[in-house]
Amino acid sequence: xxxxxxxxxxxxxxxxxxxxxxxxxxxxxxxxxxxxxxxxxxxxxxxxxxxxxxxxxxxxxxxxxxxxxxxxxxxxxxxxxxxxxxxxxxxxxxxxxxxxxxxxxxxxxxxxxxxxxxxxxxxxxxxxxxxxxxxxxxxxxxxxxxxxxxxxxxxxxxxxxxxxxxxxxxxxxxxxxxxxxxxxxxxxxxxxxxxxxxxxxxxxxxxxxxxxxxxxxxxxxxxxxxxxxxxxxxxxxxxxxxxxxxxxxxxxxxxxxxxxxxxxxxx
Amino acid sequence: xxxxxxxxxxxxxxxxxxxxxxxxxxxxxxxxxxxxxxxxxxxxxxxxxxxxxxxxxxxxxxxxxxxxxxxxxxxxxxxxxxxxxxxxxxxxxxxxxxxxxxxxxxxxxxxxxxxxxxxxxxxxxxxxxxxxxxxxxxxxxxxxxxxxxxxxxxxxxxxxxxxxxxxxxxxxxxxxxxxxxxxxxxxxxxxxxxxxxxxxxxxxxxxxxxxxxxxxxxxxxxxxxxxxxxxxxxxxxxxxxxxxxxxxxxxxxxxxxxxxxxxxxxxxxxxxxxxxxxxxxxxxxxxxxxxxxxxxxxxxxxxxxxxxxxxxxxxxxxxxxxxxxxxx
Numbered sequence: 001x002x003x004x005x006x007x008x009x010x011x012x013x014x015x016x017x018x019x020x021x022x023x024x025x026x027x028x029x030x031x032x033x034x035x036x037x038x039x040x041x042x043x044x045x046x047x048x049x050x051x052x053x054x055x056x057x058x059x060x061x062x063x064x065x066x067x068x069x070x071x072x073x074x075x076x077x078x079x080x081x082x083x084x085x086x087x088x089x090x091x092x093x094x095x096x097x098x099x100x101x102x103x104x105x106x107x108x109x110x111x112x113x114x115x116x117x118x119x120x121x122x123x124x125x126x127x128x129x130x131x132x133x134x135x136x137x138x139x140x141x142x143x144x145x146x147x148x149x150x151x152x153x154x155x156x157x158x159x160x161x162x163x164x165x166x167x168x169x170x171x172x173x174x175x176x177x178x179x180x181x182x183x184x185x186x187x188x189x190x191x192x193x194x195x196x197x198x199x200x201x202x203x204x205x206x207x208x209x210x211x212x213x214x215x216x217x218x219x220x221x222x223x224x225x226x227x228x229x230x231x232x233x234x235x236x237x238x239x240x241x242x243x244x245x246x247x248x249x250x251x252x253x254x255x256x257x258x259x260x261x262x263x264x265x266x267x
Numbered sequence: 268x269x270x271x272x273x274x275x276x277x278x279x280x281x282x283x284x285x286x287x288x289x290x291x292x293x294x295x296x297x298x299x300x301x302x303x304x305x306x307x308x309x310x311x312x313x314x315x316x317x318x319x320x321x322x323x324x325x326x327x328x329x330x331x332x333x334x335x336x337x338x339x340x341x342x343x344x345x346x347x348x349x350x351x352x353x354x355x356x357x358x359x360x361x362x363x364x365x366x367x368x369x370x371x372x373x374x375x376x377x378x379x380x381x382x383x384x385x386x387x388x389x390x391x392x393x394x395x396x397x398x399x400x401x402x403x404x405x406x407x408x409x410x411x412x413x414x415x416x417x418x419x420x421x422x423x424x425x426x427x428x429x430x431x432x433x434x435x436x437x438x439x440x441x442x443x444x445x446x447x448x449x450x451x452x453x454x455x456x457x458x459x460x461x462x463x464x465x466x467x468x469x470x471x472x473x474x475x476x477x478x479x480x481x482x483x484x485x486x487x488x489x490x491x492x493x494x495x496x497x498x499x500x501x502x503x504x505x506x507x508x509x510x511x512x513x514x515x516x517x518x519x520x521x522x523x524x525x526x527x528x529x530x531x532x533x534x535x536x537x538x539x540x541x542x543x544x545x546x547x548x549x550x551x552x553x554x555x556x557x558x559x560x561x562x563x564x565x566x567x568x569x570x571x572x573x574x575x576x577x578x579x580x581x582x583x584x585x586x587x588x589x590x591x592x593x594x595x
Contacts, residue, residue, distance in 0.1 A: 011408070013525065013544045017408060038526055039525075097386065101380065123525065125407050125414075126406075129376035133386075135377060136344070136347065139451075141454065141456045145369045163369055164341075164462075165277075165370075166471045167464040168462070169461070170460045170461045172457070177456070221380070221383035226385040226419065226422070228385075229416055230415045230417050232413075232414050238570055241568040241569075243563075244575050249577070249582050250588070250589070252577060252582050253582065253586040254589060256573060260555065266555045267501075
């Protein structure tokens with residue numbers, strides 16, 4: 001079974017952001033990047049568990065990003081992935097979620113794939129579009145908000161659980177398919193030192209974005225983004241909570257309910 | 268300018284989601300802001316007669332109905348083809364909106380990919396773009412920043428739930444039945460085997476307008492019922508921090524935060540939660556945040572609007588008591 005996992009190299013959740021002079025993105029200068037974003041780590045862990053449980057399974061991680069994204073792919077290899085492909089984009093290349101999905105699809109078409117897994121969204125732009133769009137571009141069934149999966153490689157069937165508002169669905173699916181993982185009920189493994197060393201020798205292929213773009217001209221949406229960020233803004237810092245003073249729990253409760261009703265008007 | 272809007276409504280099992288009502292209302296307002304145009308409500312599914320009046324009462328100009336047993340369960344590939352068929356009768360300039368529910372967030376990217384247009388997720392503001400299409404605003408980086416996105420005519424956007432007012436405008440929009448197009452083979456490779464419905468008396472976490480969340484400050488699983496009691500009496504949903512889920516006090520379905528659910532209710536009450544960044548990204552867009560925590564220096568007080576510094580085990584029972592006293 002061949003698994004593909006899409007990952008994105010993103011700023012660390014704790015990092016402080018500043019607006020770039022263009023006003024349409026953040027300034028990457030001084031930003032600490034995570035090895036991989038947390039949604040991807042859970043997805044990767046889920047794939048590695050499938051690999052552990054099904055001998056002969058391979059995990060190929062793919063990413064679209066600037067050269068620094070190689071660091072994320074190496075970390076994925078250190079966790080246990082077998083191979084990596086980076087679609088390398090220059091800092092001037094404009095991307096949007098669907099163009100990213102088209103680039104990933106163009107690369108994945110050339111790699112054997114039974115299952116394509118992505119996190120439900122990236123931790124930076126939180127678009128959550130790639131999984132579903134990949135399904136279209138690859139002509140495969142897709143399911144989002146997946147909370148658990150079981151694979152039967154012999155029958156090429158997959159049973160997944162997915163979150164829906166007000167409940168949970170169990171789906172039966174045929175391979176190949178694309179899944180967006182809501183959250184692996186898992187703790188992502190920490191790479192061991194020998195695996196980190198081994199990862200350095202695992203194959204990591206770099207594909208310049210320019211090699212893929214011409215072929216996208218004939219796809220719906222083409223080789224350019226179809227949405228454009230016109231402004232990136234940081235909200236004004238919050239003033240902090242209004243602390244309610246009290247002498248008894250009952251007084252605290254009364255003050256809070258009064259504030260929620262009369263001031264905030266949310267009750 | 269004029270702008271025509273197709274709203275793809277989220278319904279499951281014959282119930283129209285509140286989020287669909289919000290999106291229908293915002294579509295109405297968007298058309299008004301554009302200075303003209305029409306709102307189409309698109310219903311895809313099976314056995315939809317019962318919810319037709321509920322859609323009509325939100326004041327769309329027309330209702331497009333695709334009602335067929337083959338569409339009973341939501342499936343992005345099939346529903347995207349269905350939506351494309353509905354679009355054929357809608358003149359440009361047009362845009363497609365849907366609530367940012369699990370269904371809408373999966374449906375629209377697949378549709379947008381097929382159409383070759385732009386897609387934006389979880390919009391908190393939608394305005395007509397003088398250059399055509401729409402401009403939306405959304406939060407990114409877990410609420411640490413916002414972006415404005417320009418989407419050309421023909422694009423799709425999902426609207427964040429609990430953000431736009433549902434404002435009924437009774438009407439009798441005519442209903443047009445749209446025949447089911449050919450469903451692609453990839454959509455037939457997937458089927459629903461079973462559905463587990465949440466108990467009737469519980470409110471879904473991501474849809475709830477009030478969320479009461481508990482953390483390790485509750486000291487032990489035996490005290491977590493305080494969170495659930497308060498949620499119930501407020502008509503809200505209970506939730507938990509990752510620490511609580513990791514400790515096994517409550518299942519993962521309770522978890523709010525980066526590796527759990529993202530919520531943006533009208534009121535979020537954080538009880539005994541210190542407010543690690545991974546938790547904050549899941550709830551910082553809530554309209555009003557209350558923090559109850561013993562540690563006055565806890566980061567949760569920086570994002571909260573109201574704070575009570577004190578022992579949750581004393582404060583929460585007092586809150587429940589006060590609310591119960593009001594509703595005998």
